[in-house]
Amino acid sequence: MTSNDASSAANLDSIPLTTITGAETSLAEYDGKVKLIVNVASRCGLAPQYEKLEAMQKLYADRGFTVLGFPSNQFLQELSTEEAIAEYCSTTWGISFPMFEKVKVNGRDAHPLYSELKKTPDANGKAGRVKWNFEKFVITPDGQVHRFRPTTEPDDPAIIDLIEKALPAA
Numbered sequence: 001m002t003s004n005d006a007s008s009a010a011n012l013d014s015i016p017l018t019t020i021t022g023a024e025t026s027l028a029e030y031d032g033k034v035k036l037i038v039n040v041a042s043r044c045g046l047a048p049q050y051e052k053l054e055a056m057q058k059l060y061a062d063r064g065f066t067v068l069g070f071p072s073n074q075f076l077q078e079l080s081t082e083e084a085i086a087e088y089c090s091t092t093w094g095i096s097f098p099m100f101e102k103v104k105v106n107g108r109d110a111h112p113l114y115s116e117l118k119k120t121p122d123a124n125g126k127a128g129r130v131k132w133n134f135e136k137f138v139i140t141p142d143g144q145v146h147r148f149r150p151t152t153e154p155d156d157p158a159i160i161d162l163i164e165k166a167l168p169a170a
Contacts, residue, residue: 012139015112020071020082020099027068027113032141034065034166036154037117039105041077041133042088049134050093052154056163057097063167064141067097067154070113072105075133105130120145123158140166 013028027035038053053067071078071085079085082101089095103111106129110118114130117137121127127147136148138159146162153159 012113012116012145015116017113018101020086020101022082022101027139030066030068032064034060034141034163035137035139036065036067036159036163037113037137037139038067038069038154039072039074039103039114039130039133039135040069040089040099041072041075042079042085042092043077044075044133046132046134046150049154050089050095054093054095054097056154060163060167063170065163065167069095069097069099070105070111071099071102072133073102074105074107074130077133078102105135117145117147120147122147122149138162142166 013026013031015026017025017027019025036053036056040050041047053069056065057067069089079088085102086099089099103114105111105114118130119127120137132150134150136152136154136159138146138148140162148156148159
């Protein structure tokens with residue numbers, strides 16, 4: 001469930017990213033924060049996880065936490081345009097956390113961020129392919145990457161405990 005070190009985190013921070021509105025950025029913008037990276041899909045049966053992700057964003061943002069949503073149509077359950085995705089997330093779930101352009105999470109054309117994140121094993125010691133929408137990666141400020149599979153709810157005690165331990169006291 002844990003992998004990487006500070007040098008790997010520096011590598012992750014240098015990967016170019018594009019926001020859902022087309023702005024260029026990278027994870028370096030979120031340096032020092034606990035980051036919960038999730039590949040999302042609007043038409044997935046797991047989409048109600050958006051509600052918990054947004055609740056976590058509101059609860060922990062002031063303490064140095066952010067959810068980062070990466071839409072993906074790799075499992076054929078995402079809307080066709082970034083504009084449609086942004087509108088869906090805003091109107092359906094009230095999403096305030098940063099969202100990024102659609103990415104591929106698996107295969108030869110996988111986004112470089114996901115190519116790196118997938119090297120992290122899950123709780124069962126399995127690394128590799130993202131299994132489905134809403135796979136979660138928690139990156140702590142010390143550069144540790146933790147992987148949680150799609151059916152693990154965002155507010156699962158293992159995720160909350162990890163976030164709480166990595167954040168300054170309230």
